[in-house]
Amino acid sequence: MVEQKIITINPLIYGQDLLNLNDQLKWQIAFAVSDLLKQHQGHMLQFNGYQLVEKFINPGLAVAMWDYQNKTLMAFAKNAPWPGANEYGQQVLEFGSWITAPGYENKGIGTLMAKAAAITANCFDPNSQLIAVCAGDNTKPIDVLKKLGAIETEKPSNVQILLGEGQAKVIVLDMSHLNL
Ligand SMILES: CC(C)(COP(=O)(O)OP(=O)(O)OC[C@H]1O[C@@H](n2cnc3c(N)ncnc32)[C@H](O)[C@@H]1OP(=O)(O)O)[C@@H](O)C(=O)NCCC(=O)NCCS
Known part of the structure; x- marks a missing residue:
């Protein structure tokens, strides 16, 4: 009888584990995300691979899903911290670069x-406020986040709307209390 060995590698890589990945895979992920973002210029802020690694992956602020079999990126998201604090003294993290390949x-x-x-x-x-800023006409992500329990909110005072340099109609969602 032939013994079968099944090796599974969890494709979901969380904050701290992402920064501990080997450099080659980390950079592959970052450049793949940057390329995907270019396909959504109207709806998403643009970052190059270096920015993604230095500002978000290395500080443990990103999550990725990697298809180890096909050696390709499945999905990515990150949380960007805003300087200062909101009206309630909380640090604000902005969920973004949320993309499924x-x-x-x-x-x-x-x-x-x-x-x-x-x-x-x-x-x-654990005391931070997590928000998402979505282009108002990008209904799918808004629907998905609302289904998870995100609620529309006012822009926190220390946050600037960078999407469309303030021109695009955006919806701010509070994701601090999702149904996990
Ligand atoms: C938003 C995004 C990350 C969602 O990823 P995904 O892997 O397809 O998400 P899921 O499979 O978990 O959710 C799909 C849900 O959206 C629904 N959906 C599909 N198309 C939709 C649409 N045009 N409008 C609204 N909902 C839609 C599906 O019915 C499904 O709902 P269900 O879970 O009740 O069946 C992905 O669509 C994406 O990368 N979009 C482009 C980048 C982007 O706009 N990012 C968000 C910026 S704020």
């Missing part, structure tokens, strides 16, 4: 990434 959409991966990012935000600062 073509071919992996509508399989529940985006939902999983939003939950993983909320857990990562809670580990980073």
Whole structure:
């Protein structure tokens, strides 16, 4: 009888584990995210691979899903800390660069990434406010986040709306209390 060995590698990589990845994979993830963001210029802020690694992956503020079999990025998200504090003295983290690669959409991966990012935000600062700023006409992410328990809120006072340099109609969602 042939013994079968099944090796499973968890494709979901959380904050701290992401920064401890080998450099090659870390950079592959960052550049793949940067390329995907370019396909959504109207709806998403743009970051290059170096910015993603230095500002978000290395500080443990990102989550990724990597297909080890096909060696390709499945999904990514990060939390960006805003300087200062909101009206209630809380640190504000902005969930963003939330993207599922073509071919992996509508399989529940985006939902999983939003939950993983909320857990990562809670580990980073359990008293923080987690928000998402979405272009108002980008209905799918808004619907997915609302289904998870995010609620529309006012812009926290220390946050600037960078999307569309203040021109785009945006919706601010509070993700601090998602149904995980
Ligand atoms: C938003 C995004 C990350 C979601 O990823 P995903 O892996 O497809 O998400 P999920 O599979 O978890 O959720 C899919 C849900 O959206 C619903 N959906 C699909 N198309 C939709 C649409 N056009 N409008 C509203 N909801 C839609 C599906 O029915 C499904 O709902 P269900 O869970 O009740 O069945 C992905 O669509 C994406 O990368 N979009 C482009 C980048 C982007 O706009 N990012 C957000 C910036 S704020």
